Structure formats: structure tokens, C-alpha cells
Amino acid sequence: MTMTKNILDIKDLTINFKSDGKEISVVDGISFHIKAGETLGVVGESGCGKSVTSLSIMGLIPSPPGRVAGGTIEFEGKNLLDFKEKDMRKVRGNDISMIFQEPMTSLNPVFTIGKQINEVLLLHNDMNQTEARNRSIEMLKLVGIPRPEQIYSNYPYQLSGGMRQRVMIAIGLACQPKLLIADEPTTALDVTIQAQILNLMQDLKEKTDTSIMFITHDLGVVAEMCDRVVVMYSGQVVEETDVDTLFNDPKHPYTLGLLGSIPKATEKIERLYSIRGQVPQAGTVEKGCRFADRCDKVMDRCREEDPPLFQMKQGHQCRCWLYAED
Amino acid sequence: MAESTLLDVKNLKIYFPIKKGIIKKKITYVKAVDNVSFSIKEGETLGLVGESGCGKSTTGRGITQLVPVTEGEITFGGENLAALKKSDLRERRKNMQMVFQDPYASLNPRLTVQDILAEPLKAHGVTNKKERTERINKMLDVVGLNRNYAYRYAHEFSGGQRQRIGIARALILNPKLIIADEPVAALDVSIQAQVLNLLKDLQKEFDLTYLFISHDLSVVRHLCDRVAVMYLGRMAETGSTEKIFENPLHPYTQTLLSAIPISNPRDKKERVILKGDVPSPVDPPKGCAFVGRCPKAFDRCHHDRPQLQRMNEEQEVACHLYDE
Numbered sequence: 303m304t305m306t307k308n309i310l311d312i313k314d315l316t317i318n319f320k321s322d323g324k325e326i327s328v329v330d331g332i333s334f335h336i337k338a339g340e341t342l343g344v345v346g347e348s349g350c351g352k353s354v355t356s357l358s359i360m361g362l363i364p365s366p367p368g369r370v371a372g373g374t375i376e377f378e379g380k381n382l383l384d385f386k387e388k389d390m391r392k393v394r395g396n397d398i399s400m401i402f403q404e405p406m407t408s409l410n411p412v413f414t415i416g417k418q419i420n421e422v423l424l425l426h427n428d429m430n431q432t433e434a435r436n437r438s439i440e441m442l443k444l445v446g447i448p449r450p451e452q453i454y455s456n457y458p459y460q461l462s463g464g465m466r467q468r469v470m471i472a473i474g475l476a477c478q479p480k481l482l483i484a485d486e487p488t489t490a491l492d493v494t495i496q497a498q499i500l501n502l503m504q505d506l507k508e509k510t511d512t513s514i515m516f517i518t519h520d521l522g523v524v525a526e527m528c529d530r531v532v533v534m535y536s537g538q539v540v541e542e543t544d545v546d547t548l549f550n551d552p553k554h555p556y557t558l559g560l561l562g563s564i565p566k567a568t569e570k571i572e573r574l575y576s577i578r579g580q581v582p583q584a585g586t587v588e589k590g591c592r593f594a595d596r597c598d599k600v601m602d603r604c605r606e607e608d609p610p611l612f613q614m615k616q617g618h619q620c621r622c623w624l625y626a627e628d
Numbered sequence: 629m630a631e632s633t634l635l636d637v638k639n640l641k642i643y644f645p646i647k648k649g650i651i652k653k654k655i656t657y658v659k660a661v662d663n664v665s666f667s668i669k670e671g672e673t674l675g676l677v678g679e680s681g682c683g684k685s686t687t688g689r690g691i692t693q694l695v696p697v698t699e700g701e702i703t704f705g706g707e708n709l710a711a712l713k714k715s716d717l718r719e720r721r722k723n724m725q726m727v728f729q730d731p732y733a734s735l736n737p738r739l740t741v742q743d744i745l746a747e748p749l750k751a752h753g754v755t756n757k758k759e760r761t762e763r764i765n766k767m768l769d770v771v772g773l774n775r776n777y778a779y780r781y782a783h784e785f786s787g788g789q790r791q792r793i794g795i796a797r798a799l800i801l802n803p804k805l806i807i808a809d810e811p812v813a814a815l816d817v818s819i820q821a822q823v824l825n826l827l828k829d830l831q832k833e834f835d836l837t838y839l840f841i842s843h844d845l846s847v848v849r850h851l852c853d854r855v856a857v858m859y860l861g862r863m864a865e866t867g868s869t870e871k872i873f874e875n876p877l878h879p880y881t882q883t884l885l886s887a888i889p890i891s892n893p894r895d896k897k898e899r900v901i902l903k904g905d906v907p908s909p910v911d912p913p914k915g916c917a918f919v920g921r922c923p924k925a926f927d928r929c930h931h932d933r934p935q936l937q938r939m940n941e942e943q944e945v946a947c948h949l950y951d952e
Contacts, residue, residue: 494884581816
């Protein structure tokens, strides 16, 4: 192992949801880790379990119908799943914080921007109102909001989407968390604003040394932001590797398909590769590889046995029978 | 490719009044589309790009007369749409259909797929039920959906399938022009590729002309022959896809292109980061709309509004940098 220690270590995490009396695994035994100061990208299409995974780290799985059915989530060596709600509250927003996709709906419309940043600060720190106000304005400045004193007393509706996302980032980083979970933070934004926000996150990461778990379906964003990547499909990790290998030597047919189906701005391709069919609903694949029905390289074995993760080279794993050594 | 012009938009203006007070006095206007001109040839795909609020969707709706046009001329197949009677306009609409962004919101949840597809046929006088069913079944084949799906409701389908239904609804009247407003923005990448390929195939099969409204430049590059870039209700630059992507002239187009995320971590690029947001279309800057964010703005840009000028055979740009 390398010298840097893991800030987050997830092992065999399984999350079940109850629907129509049956229990279905939406996340099925996933394992990955994030090192200190690292940005990990978690990539996958809707329904692959990436958002549920991030919610479980924060202890925010709605229960019932959901529950963590197995595995551990170790944060700095302690299993978060053993924490009581009271202790979890101290972690949330302080050690680990989260920014969501929709800056429109994740800010409270009836409180001023200032009040919403103060809330986190006052909850986790021994501060008085004036100190909190000063710190909030400092945070607004840090995330590049013009006229921070004025914006401090504005309401969310008075700001544009990009500005709201900056406010969300300010709230997320207010207590200098060790881990920031960003769930599709730029998906709802225009490209020019997305570029601003990504730049801002890069800068802040260098300044504060926060680890980032970056959840996205946009591989372009991954190429820009991440050090390592975990590709998820139907509740499982199908490939895990560093970002350079993901783009230049990907192994899993699903990863290859995803990369082939993105139109590129730099060249004109006549026809896009398209993965046929659609993501299976959670719990519908009974045996074999979950990608088998959509895979171009499917073999008999794929339909019978669920493939394990195969080790490719140092730090590169792939869940596909193509790479079995026998 | 046929060279005749199918759609010609000249000096299109769409203003929305802002009213205030008890007597609803009009105090000012939102200039959503402000003097926009472009044309599309038969069989061509024109990409209309820009950030949210730049007026690209309103332009699309203006063409089909779904929003009242304040000023300007829209010529479709040689006829001026504004001069037509209401009944004639209805008839012409058969030839231009829309595909919308949100496949979850644009299909009526209380209708079966069959009813959804039958509606345009009924509205345009296909009264024979047998004929309707036949055309619906054929259309389902064309967009790659199972014929049995005709009896299901919209909520039973995934996003990609719903968008196929939306496309089927637009195509069932054999239109000439399809106005597609962000048709793949809400879809996952693998599904997006399927729908883009479908749109390409359909264009070849039915000689369709597309006005493709999108904010995603990579998708536009893939699908479009020509591109028109809008900013704050005005046209910033138009040109062939190749020219726009290889040699963008307007500073806005340049920043827009540099903002696209890279497609491989090995090609890191220098990026022009724009400051600030798009200004409000209620009170746009006096000169060039882009002046407040432009890295190359100079004196003249603050009080003179630039007009589109032809730079070469394939490209027009509205920017003072290229004044004689």
C-alpha cells in the first residue's frame, strides 16, 4: 500500500430497499476507498446505485423502506454504521459534507443565504453570531461570489443557478470537512458555469486538501476532475482504476461502451456506438453477469455465473469473465 | 443535398411584456428574441446553441407560432406564416412538428401510447380508425418500439423509450421540419447515443430537416451540418459546423467551446473562464450583449450594437473585432 492513508474505506456494502413486499439489493456488495486529498469519481447511469451509496455514507438512507444490509463504511478508521444518530449529526456537515445536484431545491427558500451558512457554522463550532457572520462572508468570498456582504442577506430566489451552487459549496466547505461528497454538482448548470464551478472546486481542493467523492454520469467531468474512478453498473462496481487508464486502456465492455457513446466536440464521428437495451431494474437479474444482455462480447459462462472482480494491474480491477485466467 | 430553403427566419423579435399595477400597465419588455435571422435548407440540420435563457427555445416556439411573434417574417416552404389564416396555419403545422426535452412531462399520463399517437392523426383529418392503427403500428416499428406497447401508458416506459414515443408522435404526420428542443438532455449517455443514432437514421429515411436546439456542443457537433450560436436573444455567430468548431470567431463561441469538458485526461487544455452570469434580457447592455463578460471588449462594444457580417463563405459573426 502507498503511504497516504485511506480517509474512507467501504467494504462489501449492501443496501436493500423494500418494494412490494420483496427486498431488493440496489447496492450489492461494493467496496472502494478514498485516500486523503484524493478525488474519486463514481460513474454510472441512473439507477446504478451511486447516489444511494453516497447517502449511506451520510447515514441518510430513508428507513424504511431502505436499510444497510451488510458491510462497513469506515471513516478515519471508525465504522460509521455503528454511530448513533446523535454522533452522526456531529459528522455530517463537519467531517463529511455533501453538495447536491439541484441548487434550486437544496437551499431553503425562506431563509437568507447568510442564515443558511451560519447554521452549519453555529452547529459545529463554538462561535457567536458575529464570528459566524464574518466567517460566512469569508466563505462567500472564497467561492467567488461578488458583493458577498450584500448576497449574505439575499434569499436563494434572487440568485442564479451558478451562484446558488457556489453557495452550496460554501456551505459544504464551511467547516473544512475532510471529505466532500459532490452528487452531480454541475449537471443542472450551463457549460460556461460548469467550467467556473469545476475550476473553483479544483482551486479549493488545492487550498484545503479536502478529499472529494465526485458522483457523475459525465465522463468529461471525470477526465477533468478525478484521480481515480469507480464505474458502477446495476449496484456493483464493474471497474476501478486510475483516470488515465480508464480513458486509455479501459477493460470492461460497459466502460468501453460508455466511452464510445459520448459524442466528441473535437472530432466528427459518423455513428455513435450505442449499448443496446437498457439498464435492468434492480433485482431482476437472477444469475450471471448483470451486463450480459447488453454486452457485445457475451459468452455462455456470463449468463451462468456472476463474475468476480479480476485484478488487472496494480490498482486496476474489472468485473468480467473475459479476463479470467483459466 | 437539396439546395432549396425550407425555413427562412428574418428579423424575428419575440418580446414578452412585463405588466404591473391594477390596470396591468405594460412597463417594459423581456426581449427574449431580438432580431434573429437564419435559414435552413431542405434536408439540413441546423443546431441552435446557447446557454439557458438565451432565447433558443423561444425561437423554436416562435417558428411554430406557439408563442406570439412580435415582429419579423417566418417563411416556411415559400409561405409567410404570419400572413396565413388560422385554419391554414393549422394545416401547415402538419409539416413542422416538435420534439420536447422532458419526455416525462410532454406525454399525457392518462393516455395510452396508441391514444397519444392517434391524436395528431385525428387533428389532421385521418378519420378512418383502421388506417390510424396501421400508421401507428408502422410508426412504432420505425422508432424501434414493440407494437404491443401501443396499449401501455407513458409511466410504464423508461426515459429513452418515452423519447421514442415523443419522436413517433412528431413523425406520424410525415412532417418536413422537426424542431427538436433538447431531445437528449434528460437521457443517460448510453440511451442518448441510441436516440441520436435514431434521429440520424430517420433523417435519411424520411428526408427530414432538423432544427436542433441544444446546449450540448458535443451533441451538436455530432448531429448538425450548420450551427447558430445565440446569446441573450441575439445571434452571435452562424456557420458550418466545421468552421464553428475549428475556427470560432466570436469571443463568446470561443469561450463556449473552451468550456466543454475534455474527452481524455491526456489532453488538458487552456480554458477561458467567463466571469459572471448572462445578464437579464429585460435590461440588456446597450451595445453588444456580450460586452460585460467579453475578454476582448473595447470602447465601441459598449455603445454600438454589432450586426452579423459575413466573414467567409460559410461563416457570419456579430462582433466589432472584425469591423473593417
